[in-house]
Amino acid sequence: MANFQKLTPRSEDYSKWYNELVVKADLAEQSAVRGCMVIKPYGYAIWETIQSELDRRFKEQGVKNAYFPLLIPKSFLSREAEHVEGFAKECAVVTHHRLMNDPNGKGVVVDPNARLEEELIIRPTSETIIWSTYKNWISSYRDLPILCNQWCNVMRWEMRTRLFLRTAEFLWQEGHTAHATKEEAEEYARKMLDVYADFAEKVMAIPVIKGVKSPNERFAGALNTYCIEAMMQDGKALQAGTSHFLGQNFAKSFEVQFLSKENKYEYVWATSWGVSTRLMGALIMTHSDDNGLVLPPALAPIQVVIVPIFKKEDDLALLLDKLNPIADNLKRMGIRVQIDASDKSTPGFKFADYEMKGVPVRLAMGGRDLQNGTIEIARRDTMTKETIAIDGIEATIKNLLDEIQVNCYNKAMTYRTANIRECDSYEEFKQEIQKGGFLLCHWDGTPETEEKIKEETKATIRCIPLEALPGYKEEPGKCMVTGKPSPRRVVFAIAY
RNA sequence: CGGGAAGUAGUUCAGUCCGGUAGAAUGCCUGGUUUGGGACCAGGUGGUCGCAGGUUCGAAUCCUGUCUUCCCGACCA
Numbered sequence: 001m002a003n004f005q006k007l008t009p010r011s012e013d014y015s016k017w018y019n020e021l022v023v024k025a026d027l028a029e030q031s032a033v034r035g036c037m038v039i040k041p042y043g044y045a046i047w048e049t050i051q052s053e054l055d056r057r058f059k060e061q062g063v064k065n066a067y068f069p070l071l072i073p074k075s076f077l078s079r080e081a082e083h084v085e086g087f088a089k090e091c092a093v094v095t096h097h098r099l100m101n102d103p104n105g106k107g108v109v110v111d112p113n114a115r116l117e118e119e120l121i122i123r124p125t126s127e128t129i130i131w132s133t134y135k136n137w138i139s140s141y142r143d144l145p146i147l148c149n150q151w152c153n154v155m156r157w158e159m160r161t162r163l164f165l166r167t168a169e170f171l172w173q174e175g176h177t178a179h180a181t182k183e184e185a186e187e188y189a190r191k192m193l194d195v196y197a198d199f200a201e202k203v204m205a206i207p208v209i210k211g212v213k214s215p216n217e218r219f220a221g222a223l224n225t226y227c228i229e230a231m232m233q234d235g236k237a238l239q240a241g242t243s244h245f246l247g248q249n250f251a252k253s254f255e256v257q258f259l260s261k262e263n264k265y266e267y268v269w270a271t272s273w274g275v276s277t278r279l280m281g282a283l284i285m286t287h288s289d290d291n292g293l294v295l296p297p298a299l300a301p302i303q304v305v306i307v308p309i310f311k312k313e314d315d316l317a318l319l320l321d322k323l324n325p326i327a328d329n330l331k332r333m334g335i336r337v338q339i340d341a342s343d344k345s346t347p348g349f350k351f352a353d354y355e356m357k358g359v360p361v362r363l364a365m366g367g368r369d370l371q372n373g374t375i376e377i378a379r380r381d382t383m384t385k386e387t388i389a390i391d392g393i394e395a396t397i398k399n400l401l402d403e404i405q406v407n408c409y410n411k412a413m414t415y416r417t418a419n420i421r422e423c424d425s426y427e428e429f430k431q432e433i434q435k436g437g438f439l440l441c442h443w444d445g446t447p448e449t450e451e452k453i454k455e456e457t458k459a460t461i462r463c464i465p466l467e468a469l470p471g472y473k474e475e476p477g478k479c480m481v482t483g484k485p486s487p488r489r490v491v492f493a494i495a496y
Numbered sequence: 497c498g499g500g501a502a503g504u505a506g507u508u509c510a511g512u513c514c515g516g517u518a519g520a521a522u523g524c525c526u527g528g529u530u531u532g533g534g535a536c537c538a539g540g541u542g543g544u545c546g547c548a549g550g551u552u553c554g555a556a557u558c559c560u561g562u563c564u565u566c567c568c569g570a571c572c573a
Contacts, residue, residue: 019566030565090571125573159497159571166572239573278573309532348533366532376532496573 021284022163025293025356035161035168042357043280045301047171050279051151053203053298054173057195058149061188063175066148068129071120076128080221080253090157092168094120122155127221127272130176131254138258138268141180145188149175164281165238165496172276178251178268180258185269186224189245192273193226196241204279205296205408206230206286207416208240209438209491211463216447216454223247229462229491231416232285235436237462237493240282243273281496286412292356294380296408297401304330304337304397305359309347309366316341319365322390326363329394335401355380360404361397365390381407420469422489426453426480429492433459438493440472442486444479453481453492462491 022028027043030036039047055065071094098114123129134146155169175192179185193210200208208228218225222244230240251257251267260266287294297303306327308319323339330337340350347364354362362385364376375393378385381404388396419437423429433439434457443449443461454460465488468474474488 034564154573156572160567160569170573172573242573274573276573311531343531346531346533346535348531348535350534352534364532368532 018281018285019163021288021292025358027280027284027293028163030163033168035158037163037167037169039171039277042301046280046283046295046299047277049299049301050203051173054195054199054275055151057199058173058175061147061191061195063147063149065150067150067152068126068133070123070152072123072126072129074119074121076132077121080128080250090159091124092122092155092157094122123152124154124156126150126152126154126174127176127250128254131250131256131270134176134178134268135254135256138178138256141258141260144178144180144258144268145184146178147175147188148177149173162281164277164284167277170277172274174274175272177271178256179270180260180266180268182247182269185247185271186245189224189226189243189271189273192271193228193241193243196243196273196275197228200228200230200240200279200282201409203296203298204283204286205298205405205412206240206282207409207413209463209465209469210467211465211491213242213463214443214447214450214461214490216450217460217462219244221246221249223249226466227463229493230282230286231412231419231438231493232282232496233288233415234285235419235493237438237491237495238278238282238285239462239495240279241273241275244271246270246272287408288358291352291383293358294408295358295360297360297405300358300360301336302338302354302357302359303335303401304361304363305350305354306337306339306363306365307347307350307354308339308341309364310343311367315367316343318370322370323363323365326390326393330397333394333398335397351378355383361400363393363397379404381411417471422472423492424477424480429453429459429480430457433457433492433494436494438462438491440469440489441480441492442477442488443490444482444484444486446482449479449481457494459492459494462493462495464488464490 025042026040027046028037028039031038074093095116096110096114097116098111099108100111102109130148137143137146151171151173153169153171158166158168161167177185177188179188197208197210200206208230210226210228213219213225213227219242224245226243226245227239228241230238232238248267248269250270256268257265258268283295283299284293287296306323308316308323310316310319320339320341327337327339345353351362351364358380360380362378362380364378369375369387369390373390374387375390376385376387377393377396377400379400416438421432421437421439423432423439423441429439429441439459450461472489476485476487477489478484479486
């Protein structure tokens with residue numbers, strides 16, 4: 001049974017409660033392996049929903065799933081490095097292929113004779129192996145576009161790790177597409193950004209800002225990096241997804257050419273895009289409160305939990321006569337419902353437990369309700385409850401789930417709106433940015449200015465918004481640092 | 497790799513300054529009473545005090561070394 005030392009998620013040490021909440025809500029735990037995590041069944045159920053919802057949207061865009069090897073020969077990365085500055089170097093490297101019994105005693109040791117001629121890298125991302133493969137798939141314009149995605153794990157030897165937000169190994173999807181024209185590739189990168197934004201807002205109930213990264217923050221090798229940026233409850237920014245327009249860089253590194261209609265060799269144009277288990281971190285840090293996790297219904301593994309309140313087995317049987325048909329009806333409506341008739345814990349314990357797990361709707365029925373033909377219905381997002389007639393409860397629940405979904409989004413949006421403000425003086429900026437939230441400021445467009453701001457305040461340009469934020473106009477002005485002209489305001493924040 | 501903090505029961509921690517039988521809460525097990533918001537009573541279970549040396553009649557406690565974890569930087573989705 002779960003351990004209940006009371007949660008205090010909103011305590012000042014936000015970073016501490018985050019880990020605590022993850023563990024206590026039964027989502028994940030630190031693994032014995034350095035920097036890795038175990039995703040527990042309840043947490044994984046959320047990830048599965050994220051996967052299936054995204055996958056459906058990808059397929060609407062013509063994407064097909066594929067799978068590429070975990071291990072990448074070191075030479076593949078060298079090839080990329082010649083063309084691309086600053087790719088990830090914090091990697092796990094496979095050097096041997098055999099173990100043997102320790103000749104001096106216990107356990108096993110690496111067989112020194114089993115050294116690999118060429119080291120293999122555990123993928124930090126799959127660009128290199130995928131483009132080496134694409135080379136063989138592409139010869140004519142008729143082979144294009146190629147729209148592949150893979151769901152997999154990747155590994156980066158991060159120095160500091162944190163459950164869901166930054167683990168050494170994490171789960172993600174990475175899409176890699178090849179196109180015949182620049183325009184088509186650019187459009188596709190934009191389209192996938194829209195898919196992510198739609199998913200974040202409709203399913204995860206997380207409002208995001210769609211934007212483009214400044215050159216400093218751009219993915220190595222990309223001509224353009226699009227992103228969605230979300231605001232966490234402590235006012236810090238979290239990048240929730242990215243979509244890159246890669247130009248012809250990878251095609252040139254890996255010699256991927258096709259013969260065009262005009263019978264000329266041309267390099268293909270590429271995009272890549274990805275989201276990771278980091279989305280679960282965004283979910284937790286956007287919606288959770290002092291009572292634990294709050295899940296938008298679209299992602300909740302259990303959307304409705306039903307708790308019968310009883311003293312004796314006979315009482316339970318009577319309650320179940322009423323409750324089972326309700327559960328069956330809800331299931332038929334596609335609602336994920338669970339009856340907890342266990343006598344191992346008290347109703348109060350169950351209430352608190354399901355609240356911590358973020359179950360959106362709870363029904364409770366006892367002897368009193370049985371007599372009156374009523375049932376208690378409680379919602380997690382507002383922590384309110386009422387007793388209503390049992391007739392027609394199914395429709396009420398369906399509506400309530402929809403309402404909770406919208407309310408989660410609105411709540412997050414209200415918070416975000418309250419924590420976005422314009423700022424025109426750099427002196428003021430230095431003060432304001434420490435309070436958290438997003439600051440909309442004019443910037444002269446130079447990496448030097450951005451670097452200066454980062455050094456002095458830790459704040460970075462999260463993105464240059466693609467469209468004006470609600471309630472704001474897009475208008476030119478002067479850089480808050482240098483006074484040089486600026487075409488529009490950009491989003492500054494301190495980020496995770 | 498720099499700067500801080502911490503390793504003691506399944507979990508959260510006290511005890512360390514000032515060496516002298518290993519503690520609390522919670523969890524877990526048993527029995528009973530309970531059950532409409534994290535139940536109560538009684539009994540029980542559970543620890544080579546991170547590891548290795550040293551000092552001492554005696555070390556969780558003092559000394560030396562070492563490993564690990566967490567937080568703040570650098571790195572990053």
